[in-house]
Amino acid sequence: MTSSLLTDLYELTMVEAAREAGTASRRCVFEVFTRSLPEGRRYGVLAGTGRVLDAIADFRFDDADLRYLRGTGALKEETLEHLREYRFEGDVHGYAEGELFFPTSPVLRIEGTFENAVLLETVVLSILNHDSGVASVGSRMTTAARGRPCIEMGGRRVHEDAAIAAARAAYLVGFASTSNLAAGAHYRIPVAGTSAHAFTLLFDTEEDAFRAQLTSQGKGTTVLVDTYDVETAVRTAVEIAGPELGAVRLDSGDLEAQAGDLRELLDSLGATSTRITATGDLDEYRVEELADAPLDGYGIGTRLVTGGGHPAPGFVYKLVEREGSDGQMHPVGKQSENKATLGAGKAAYRLLVGGKARAELVLPGEAEVAEFEQELTASLMSGTSSPDWAQTSLRPLQVPLLLGGEPVDDLRAPERLLAGRERHAASLAELGISADEGPDGPAAIPTVTDGPEAARILG
């Protein structure tokens, strides 16, 4: 399976027209970024970079692809023959997977000829928009869960392949496990599961169902206790399993009130180590409300995998710089764009003071860092206050991913995912957000583009 048809038709017709006009081989810089965060979001989490690298590696036009394209009549034979030779040969730099992003953060930069780089637009955006949408809300959920393990169990609410990527994005931001077997198989994510109402209903009595489950799956299993009457169910389960009963799951009703009653009941029956897992239309707000309830974990589905009301961060893939007929590189942009998104490849750093993030620096080009540092120093010197300079550092956010079309590292998918999980945890710690602040707020740090602006924040 190639990935080349996961693409909008116009990418190919633009390549054809540019080739015929002699501009297809002009050097270009494309950047992926979003203009803003959704209302109430303090940050976004970049996810999907690992999958983007896989999609680029598979971006070839095979016989079946070309046969289909020929049949559309939209492209000339010469173009089709040229596409047969397509390989991505450019450079890709980007934020590490799991890294946080803010408005205008250049999360991916693609450099190559126009025809080589423009073709990747659709599939790159599909992957980054989807995966980052899930990761961005998932990070809020694990924060609200305050260390209580979260199970991803939303696969049934989304496209069956998106479900796999969603489980991956959830694991990236700290989910403990997934119910999705394909995600377990592809990415070695731990899988977990409980039992459904259908299982209880299959048996003549609830007691028969619990006995069957506990006999087969062992006492450490999780039984679902809200099919009929919760108290009766818990007494029945403990009677059969004894105090070694692993966990009970609540899927409906007033979870706060029930959790307290349930804990008391379990304790009174001697099942003091039996855990209580809550499920049922949970999101970061509900998890936050449940912080004081005696719960031991959450199963989270729909709101996670559908991006919590913001399914895509609005990533765009924009041409920001290209070679002109004079052979020189020129920044370019739509007339209506504002300065922050107009032209030129950008470098990005997180400005840290004492290990805490204070600003997202987005500078027009690597060469500008020295200038930024001079401006910043000058502004701080002239100001009335200044931070402990020795505590200030710039953490580079962009890393090379592909150079000349070749991967910079050869991490396999599960290892990449673990590295991203660590990156997310470390970058989130730099923000210093406490779960007690609640899920919503303005962007946690400002995006700044020059030294004086940074000095105002630090001063």
Next chain:
Amino acid sequence: MTSSLLTDLYELTMVEAAREAGTASRRCVFEVFTRSLPEGRRYGVLAGTGRVLDAIADFRFDDADLRYLRGTGALKEETLEHLREYRFEGDVHGYAEGELFFPTSPVLRIEGTFENAVLLETVVLSILNHDSGVASVGSRMTTAARGRPCIEMGGRRVHEDAAIAAARAAYLVGFASTSNLAAGAHYRIPVAGTSAHAFTLLFDTEEDAFRAQLTSQGKGTTVLVDTYDVETAVRTAVEIAGPELGAVRLDSGDLEAQAGDLRELLDSLGATSTRITATGDLDEYRVEELADAPLDGYGIGTRLVTGGGHPAPGFVYKLVEREGSDGQMHPVGKQSENKATLGAGKAAYRLLVGGKARAELVLPGEAEVAEFEQELTASLMSGTSSPDWAQTSLRPLQVPLLLGGEPVDDLRAPERLLAGRERHAASLAELGISADEGPDGPAAIPTVTDGPEAARILG
């Protein structure tokens, strides 16, 4: 590729426990339905049935699947060997793809042994929830467009494989074409495309870009006119192409105002047959607002493919009837469920008067239809008014899809999709909703479960 791992772990552990308890072969009836429509939605559109049939056909556990499952340690060797033989052998009846649904409509009924039928839950729900979410909002968009052609172009905002299914669902509900090449290749959906800002920006001047596009792609192409100044762009394009210029695309700004100006300008330049296509964050509400603007088509992306704020219709897969230890079938349901979803496989009909839909009949079992008709007749006779009885009819909504695990028809994917497109158009016409009523409203018809209730509606 099998589809068997697109499944939650608990489906397999439940099968294992049921097998060990001797209940795995009890006959079961599962139904897929949703309890309610999202706020403001008059109806939902069922989509994905064709893909469900493909997924069931591929639901096998191959060596790689079993190797992974063995590695999880979650299942016993005997269970794994048993799964190797898994084939779905039951019956599936359901609403035709493209059919409308309402609260509690039994859109799919799966009958088989517990172990045979329960395993399909996750993948069936993934497909129907995703595809129906897109189709349900897409139908509102094509209605609001009042016959102006709509292009699906949202692939970059969703998971790359979900993008293909979304294009399919959009075509089902009357979209004219898609930008997504993979959807074109898999389902023979017409593909369409224009040009991007990056193409214009690649050239030294906009005139160079237009000349390149028109020379390569012909005068019938669609040029993007809002990279710099719209009026200048249109004059340039018409100067190069003459009155045969196919279309211009507007992607930003005040579309209503611009469309009027643009039409006047094109007409004044003699380009009276050049079409105007609008794109840019459109949804059914925006399209409705643009009804009086001189536009000739819409390109619709994000809001379509993400389900317009309601990404999944909330379909559930519930055990409603099963064999007990007495060998008889018994209706079953959670204690907390209301009557409408409690127990027993259901038959469904659309009640039509003079070809117009008046109610969704959901009756507990085929045998109840005669009783319904008696009740209805008796109630109408005793009432003060009655409809023209000769004009009243019951259209059966459920059709056999798989019998004994075998497909009832052998339609290929593109033919199935065309049949669904016709079904959608015909069922929507039965509702008699005018675009002038606007997108939102209560459920277009009530769901009724007995004759007296139906008589009250007709009386």
